[in-house]
Amino acid sequence: MASTDEYLRLDRQICFALNSASRAFGGVYRTLLKDLGLTYPQYLVMLVLWEATEDEGPLPVKRLGERLRLDSGTLSPLLKRLEANGLVRRERSAADERSVTVTLTDSGATLKDRAAGIPRRIAAATGFDLEEIESLRTRLEHLTTALDEWEKSSPAGD
Template identity: 55%
Template sequence: MKISVENLVCFDVHAASRALDAVYRRVLADLGLTYPQYLVMMVLWEREPVTVKELGVRLRLDSGTLSPLLKRLEAASLVRRERSADDERSVLVRLTSKGIQLGERACDVPAQIFEAAGLAPAEVLGLQHTLRRVIASLDGSAR
């Protein structure tokens, strides 16, 4: 039996991810952020300071990916990294005043993405629920 790539759920997830990336690229250009940088900033706008380790866990990024992201955000004066006073092995990431101001400008990003996706809030919640189940199952299978 032949299976077409268009009939693979993994292809649909991949294609949706690429389309979403393209919309985020357009929306985030005004903020001067890439999508991975936006995710880091989202975590920090939610709560700070955050350790580099916590960022990696929350965003599912390894240190080889996260360190250059943080370096670029620091060079843009959006965040600052500092050793924890409690544990010198731990590095804390904090927003700068410029990073806080950028958060105020970024408030409408999720609404722009929802609009571009053409999904109602209930559909977004349903999709998130399904994707989180899939992620948990796949993570379990990978172990």
């Protein structure tokens, strides 16, 4: 059994391993998304909008933030930049002036075809087969849920 000191080693920290993997993914995405003119956070916004266009139509900014786990202070500049690049359009809801919806422009919708190969290239970069990728993604979703639940139930300062 490992000593307490052993568990305090950097290389034993799951958070560090996840952060390192995230940074490595960021580098791969930066390279692959360069031709699309997107940053990784912008790509995530576009993924949600491409999905929503098929299922829901215009998406309220609030719902977009919930899906991406981003607050409005982070999301607003992303949307502003995407709008300046002609990929999305933001509009106040006629039903509720406080609500802003986001819609893809024709250019934003067309970009989906150019982005279609990105997931395959990311998968290839991992060296994992599709079953391993799916298993890891599922386990990370379970981890996120468990951590969210812990945070909700944990008294402040614990």
